[in-house]
Amino acid sequence: LAAMENILVPVDFSNYSHEALRYALQIHGRKPVKITLQHVYVVPSGYHTTGKSYEEFAAIMKKNAEKDCAGFLKKHQLVDDVASCTFSLDDDMDPSDKIYAEAQRLQADLIIMGSKGRTAAASVIIGSIAEKLISINDNIPMLVVKIKGENMGLMDALSRI
DSSP: OTTOOEEEEEOOSSHHHHHHHHHHHHHHHHSOOEEEEEEEEOOOTTGGGGTOOHHHHHHHHHHHHHHHHHHHHHHTTOOTTTEEEEEEEOSSSOHHHHHHHHHHHHTOSEEEEEOOOBOHHHHHHSOOHHHHHHHHOSSSOEEEEOOTTOOBOHHHHHHTO
């Protein structure tokens, strides 16, 4: 903990994000660190039916993400000197590279992210963002947290494809 200054917590504002933030706040309680929440947002495929350009709809999605993040910070009673939000547009349906790039930009000492529990068989069928991030990240320590008692089995995974 002595050298730790920056923690990146990728968030989608789910219960899994809350759990990851809880771990980051535990570390912050022992040694003040800067916590950055990163939300990777997408432009939905049907955006063109709204009559807006890709760039216009991306701006709308970012504004929505900013509101969601402000609410997330408020819910946890976090102030700017403890945590802040950053946003990345996912233009290739692979958020893991955006998370890794942000961690490098911030010179993060640790990435903490929530993950759904999956059995080994389910992981083969449905790739996880955490698993992809682990495969491309070769220099930033990661902590992947799961909600106790949750696990996605093979049949659940099959039903989602």
